[in-house]
Amino acid sequence: MTAGTLLRNVRIPNFEEFSVSPLSHVLIKDGRISGIDPARPDTRDRTGDRVRDNAPDNAPDSTTEGAPHSAPRPVEEGPVTEIECDGGYLVPGCVNTHAHTAMTLLRGTAEDLSPEDWFNRRIWIYEKNLTPEDVYLGTLLGSVEMLCNGTTAVADHYFMMENAYRAYRESGIRADCAPAVFGVGEFVEAELQRSLEFLREFRNKDDRITVSLGPHSPYLCPESFLQRVASYADEMGLRMHIHVSETRSQVEKSIRETGRTPVQILYDTGVLRSGTILAHAYYAEEHDFSLIHSVGAGVAHCAKTYMKFADFHDFLPRARASGVPVGLGTDGAASNNTMNIFEVARDAALLAKAATASPEAGPLSQVLPLLFGGGQVLGIENYGTICPGAVADCVVLSCDTPNMQPGHDIFADILYSLSDRNIRTVIVDGLHCVQDGRHLTVDTEALYREVSERKSYIMRHHDGPMQVYDT
Ligand SMILES: [Zn+2]
Numbered sequence: 001m002t003a004g005t006l007l008r009n010v011r012i013p014n015f016e017e018f019s020v021s022p023l024s025h026v027l028i029k030d031g032r033i034s035g036i037d038p039a040r041p042d043t044r045d046r047t048g049d050r051v052r053d054n055a056p057d058n059a060p061d062s063t064t065e066g067a068p069h070s071a072p073r074p075v076e077e078g079p080v081t082e083i084e085c086d087g088g089y090l091v092p093g094c095v096n097t098h099a100h101t102a103m104t105l106l107r108g109t110a111e112d113l114s115p116e117d118w119f120n121r122r123i124w125i126y127e128k129n130l131t132p133e134d135v136y137l138g139t140l141l142g143s144v145e146m147l148c149n150g151t152t153a154v155a156d157h158y159f160m161m162e163n164a165y166r167a168y169r170e171s172g173i174r175a176d177c178a179p180a181v182f183g184v185g186e187f188v189e190a191e192l193q194r195s196l197e198f199l200r201e202f203r204n205k206d207d208r209i210t211v212s213l214g215p216h217s218p219y220l221c222p223e224s225f226l227q228r229v230a231s232y233a234d235e236m237g238l239r240m241h242i243h244v245s246e247t248r249s250q251v252e253k254s255i256r257e258t259g260r261t262p263v264q265i266l267y268d269t270g271v272l273r274s275g276t277i278l279a280h281a282y283y284a285e286e287h288d289f290s291l292i293h294s295v296g297a298g299v300a301h302c303a304k305t306y307m308k309f310a311d312f313h314d315f316l317p318r319a320r321a322s323g324v325p326v327g328l329g330t331d332g333a334a335s336n337n338t339m340n341i342f343e344v345a346r347d348a349a350l351l352a353k354a355a356t357a358s359p360e361a362g363p364l365s366q367v368l369p370l371l372f373g374g375g376q377v378l379g380i381e382n383y384g385t386i387c388p389g390a391v392a393d394c395v396v397l398s399c400d401t402p403n404m405q406p407g408h409d410i411f412a413d414i415l416y417s418l419s420d421r422n423i424r425t426v427i428v429d430g431l432h433c434v435q436d437g438r439h440l441t442v443d444t445e446a447l448y449r450e451v452s453e454r455k456s457y458i459m460r461h462h463d464g465p466m467q468v469y470d471t
Contacts, residue, residue: 003080004080004081005028005029005083005392006026006082007083007394008039008083008085009024009025009085009086010024010088010396012386013414015411023087024036027080031392031429031430032382032388032391032392033387033394036387083432085398088424089396089414092375092383092390093152094153094341094342094395095155095327095341095373095375095378096329097277097300097373097378098327098329098331099332100157100158100180101139101142101156101158102136102139102142102164103123103142103332103333104141104339104451105130105451106332109122109123109458110122115469116469118309118334119467120468124466125466126458128466129459132160133163134454135158136166137450137451138451139158139164139167142333144439148426149423150341150397150423152174152393152394152427152428153393155176155241155300156177157180157241158178161198161202162202168208170442173428173433174208174428176241177198178240179194179198180214180216181215182221183225183226184221192229200236203238207429208428211238212240212277213232214242215229217244218254219250226269227269239275239379240273242266242271243280244279244281245263245280247309248283248311261288264287264291267291272292272297273296276295277298277300277377277378278300280299282306283313284315284318284319289324290322297325298324298325298326298377300327303344303348303350304330304336304338305336312351312354314361316352316361316362325376328345328370342371342414342418345368345370345371345415346416350362364411364412367415368411372385391429393427395426396425398424399422401422403417403418
């Protein structure tokens with residue numbers, strides 16, 4: 001017998017047709033959505049705005065075998081946990097397609113700076129202070145934050161990944177771990193070997209947590225190094241996750257020095273291939289988009305980070321027109337401040353409008369699918385829809401707050417009005433992780449105390465950064 005979860009009285013928005021299902025019951029079993037049945041009509045408030053008051057008394061009896069419109073039950077009766085959702089909206093969990101999760105510990109330490117000063121005078125100095133335990137704590141904090149704001153999967157690119165892995169196991173979030181390696185500096189070989197050891201040890205340990213190779217970027221990895229990483233990807237059957245074409249100056253410098261764009265260099269070295277996650281590609285050119293599309297790679301768009309660096313560019317309309325798969329990312333909390341994909345989606349829409357000076361740019365139909373688009377970029381099958389057989393990574397949104405009333409258009413409300421207070425229930429891989437803003441297993445009070453105690457140690461200054469950013 002397998003335990004199941006029954007979400008009672010949800011409405012399911014369809015992000016392709018922009019329609020909403022009747023009130024339904026959804027059964028989750030073995031990490032998948034196994035059945036969706038309509039709830040009895042009398043459980044639905046006719047105005048749709050105060051379902052909560054009449055749901056418990058009038059809700060259908062899901063234990064009545066064969067009753068008309070009864071909730072679906074597993075064929076082999078196992079224990080089923082029922083969660084009353086009071087007419088909330090059931091949506092797929094958001095995907096954070098590019099993050100440095102442990103950087104939650106550096107939140108708020110580098111504001112109002114150019115990218116050069118942000119890296120060289122702050123972040124790459126503070127990061128030298130981080131211990132393995134800090135990476136664990138920062139990743140656990142970021143994971144709890146993501147789950148509580150409706151993000152159920154993350155592609156993480158960072159250091160000391162065995163400690164991040166431990167945090168992902170504990171938090172319950174779905175994750176891909178790419179140990180970051182620089183291709184320059186005195187520790188290149190040692191870092192590369194250490195990352196390979198991590199990948200070999202953790203590659204098949206947990207279905208929920210995958211691993212990838214994580215070369216940092218073309219500007220900090222020579223072509224010979226990128227070729228080596230690509231050959232390891234072949235050998236181990238793993239994907240790659242890398243930064244590319246983040247700023248206009250990076251692309252201009254690459255063309256000046258090599259005659260090629262950074263994306264072209266990734267293609268030439270074998271790094272750009274099916275399944276590769278490209279963080280940013282913000283200044284990808286038309287030919288770059290063609291290359292990305294032709295190989296089947298995907299892009300993580302981190303709109304809030306770009307706007308904080310005062311870098312407004314029409315990436316999104318061009319990327320969507322090119323057909324490349326796009327997901328949203330938070331990058332690290334030192335630039336993005338939060339780990340909230342709903343917020344990044346809102347910023348992506350605003351950035352598209354500002355960069356093109358057109359209010360019609362970044363419409364709901366273009367931006368809302370990006371919330372879950374990272375599922376395709378990460379190669380998670382059957383992700384991002386609510387239907388039988390789909391991965392049971394999902395979120396129930398409640399609308400009983402002023403910011404979601406009166407509820408003319410749930411799609412507009414999700415993009416432009418939603419706050420963390422509307423995240424009611426979060427389920428990952430069929431397991432209930434968050435209820436009413438509270439993580440159900442992590443002791444968050446103790447966690448907040450521990451990360452607070454690390455603040456002064458992390459802010460110590462050294463003589464120089466771990467690398468030099470000069471693009
Ligand atoms: Zn990044």
